[in-house]
Amino acid sequence: MACGWPGGAVQPESWAAITTADSAKAALTNRIRKECRAMRSPGEAKRAERSEPSRASKSTPEDGDARKSTLSPGTLVVVSTPIGNLDDFTGRAVDCLIDAAVVACEDTRVTAKLLSAYSIHTPMVAYHEHNAARVRPQLIERLKQGQIVALVSDAGTPLISDPGYKLVEAAIAENIPVTAAPGASALLTALVLSGLPSDKFLFAGFLPPKGPARRTEIRALSSVPATLIFYEAPQRITKVLADLLSVLGPRPAAVARELTKRFEEVRRGTLDILAAHYEAADQPKGEIVILVGPPGTGRDSGQMTDRDIDSALEKALATNSVREAASIVAAETGLPRRTVYARALKLRGNPDEV
Ligand code: SAM
Numbered sequence: 001m002a003c004g005w006p007g008g009a010v011q012p013e014s015w016a017a018i019t020t021a022d023s024a025k026a027a028l029t030n031r032i033r034k035e036c037r038a039m040r041s042p043g044e045a046k047r048a049e050r051s052e053p054s055r056a057s058k059s060t061p062e063d064g065d066a067r068k069s070t071l072s073p074g075t076l077v078v079v080s081t082p083i084g085n086l087d088d089f090t091g092r093a094v095d096c097l098i099d100a101a102v103v104a105c106e107d108t109r110v111t112a113k114l115l116s117a118y119s120i121h122t123p124m125v126a127y128h129e130h131n132a133a134r135v136r137p138q139l140i141e142r143l144k145q146g147q148i149v150a151l152v153s154d155a156g157t158p159l160i161s162d163p164g165y166k167l168v169e170a171a172i173a174e175n176i177p178v179t180a181a182p183g184a185s186a187l188l189t190a191l192v193l194s195g196l197p198s199d200k201f202l203f204a205g206f207l208p209p210k211g212p213a214r215r216t217e218i219r220a221l222s223s224v225p226a227t228l229i230f231y232e233a234p235q236r237i238t239k240v241l242a243d244l245l246s247v248l249g250p251r252p253a254a255v256a257r258e259l260t261k262r263f264e265e266v267r268r269g270t271l272d273i274l275a276a277h278y279e280a281a282d283q284p285k286g287e288i289v290i291l292v293g294p295p296g297t298g299r300d301s302g303q304m305t306d307r308d309i310d311s312a313l314e315k316a317l318a319t320n321s322v323r324e325a326a327s328i329v330a331a332e333t334g335l336p337r338r339t340v341y342a343r344a345l346k347l348r349g350n351p352d353e354v
Contacts, residue, residue, distance in 0.1 A: 069099040071179065073146040076139075076171045078164060079103075080157040080183030081114055083287075084261035093181040094118050100150035104139055106163055110154045127151070128163055136167055143176045157185040161205045161231050187229050190256035190289035193266045197294060200226035207232070207240060214240065218247040219324065222331030228292045234284045241275040244292060249312070249332025252293040258286040296334020306343075309333065313344050322348055 070092075071077055077096045082088040097103055097120045104127035105111035111124055127135050139149050153162035171178050187203050202224050208214045221228055232240055237255070244253070250270040255278070257265045263286065267274060271292065278284070312332060316325035326341035333340070 069095070069148070071096065071099055071148050072177055073148065074143050075148050075177045075179055076143055076168065077148065077150050078158050078168065078178070078180040079150050079152045080181060080185065081111075081152050081155055083156045083184045083186050083189065083259060086114075086117060088184045088260060089114070089118070090181060090183050093183055094120065096148075096181045097122055097150050097152075099148055101147035102139075102142060103150045103152060104135070104167070105151075106153045111152055114152075122150070127167070132163060132166060136170055139167060140170055140174055140176070143171060144174065155184075157183065160185050160187065160203075184260065186231065186256075186259055186287070186289050189259045190254070190266075190291055191227065191229060193256055193259070194227070194254035194291045195268055196227045196252060196254060196291050197297070198227065200294070201229055202226045203229045205231055207243075209236065211239065211243065215243050215247055218243055219327060222248055222327055223295060223337065225294050227294055230290045230292075232288050232290050234286065234288055237284060237288060237290070238275070238278050240290065241271060241278055244290070245271040245275045247328055247331070248292060248295075249328070251295070251332070252297050254291045255284075256289045256291065257284055259289070261286070295331045309335070309340065309343060310347060313340070313347055317344065317347065 077100065079093045079096050080090075081093065097115065097118070100122050103111060103115070103122050103124045105124050106126070106128045108124045108126050115122065115124070125135065125139070127139065143149050151158050151164050151167060153159075153164065156162070158164035159168065168178055191198055191201055202221065204217075204221060207217055207230055230240070234257075241253075241255075248271060250272040252268070253271045253274055254266055254268045255274060257263075257267075267277065269277070309329065312329045313325055316328045320328060322341070322344045326337055326344045329335070329344070330337040330340040
């Protein structure tokens, strides 16, 4: 028996037989996986169908199986999950979870829903801040035995304000292969929608919940020449915006809420306008990201007169030391801190300390 080969070449019988057997196996595997996905609701079946072409395009005559695991045995794979819209789950992420021996997840109840939506039956193990020290060595042991371990968090990309950093660190220390199935993350989604400079940005995670510690941290970030990105809880938005305004001045900013979900909203404006809006409005619902433009992008930057600078300094000096006031106004205006400090000393009546 001979079999046609792309390009018209004819293969030796034994090779052809092997190839035929391999392709049949591959086709069967593909069909089982496809059917497994199609058993879900029509929406889910559609999702499965939609993801077929990308997998098919990975197929080569050599490997035959378009969905053969691309993960080597004993790999830790960090898998991103949607931040609100289930359709943002990638085909590769689904494959990684199917191919894994175990899925390490923050909350098994949350991940169970996702796995069930995709008919993925891989066992789960809880991995969160309260049990990480005990479970991490067990996961490392599984990896050393050649099992594929997938790491997910409740939503978005693991390690980004979520557990996982120490597991990845431990795997690297043990020379265990680590890879990622990238996908959604609220910080990048918010950044690209904010209208703020995206060439340089600093993700600062969650700010401290208490005012004084929060303001200290904002002050430490005030001269960073990049867009600042913060995760925040909706019940703190008014206080956080007020603190950002008091330390950074009226820089351009954005509040991104419920990204990728039905009530997605991005509110843009300077910090004073946003702070006033949320002060007057009801507490926003859902999840939020706050973004603030770099120093020197404030409303009046570049056009500030000496009088404007002095008036900003007077305001800052009312509640801050000379040093702090200078940092605040320098951050707000983008002017060199040294120049502002000199003006602040002058205002305080001791210009010789410069
Ligand atoms: N690992 C996640 C990621 O990659 O974005 C973040 C997890 S962190 C525990 C949760 C925070 O992310 C929320 O408090 C919120 O600030 C932000 N967040 C997550 N999903 C969001 C969404 N759909 N819209 C806006 N912010 C979101």
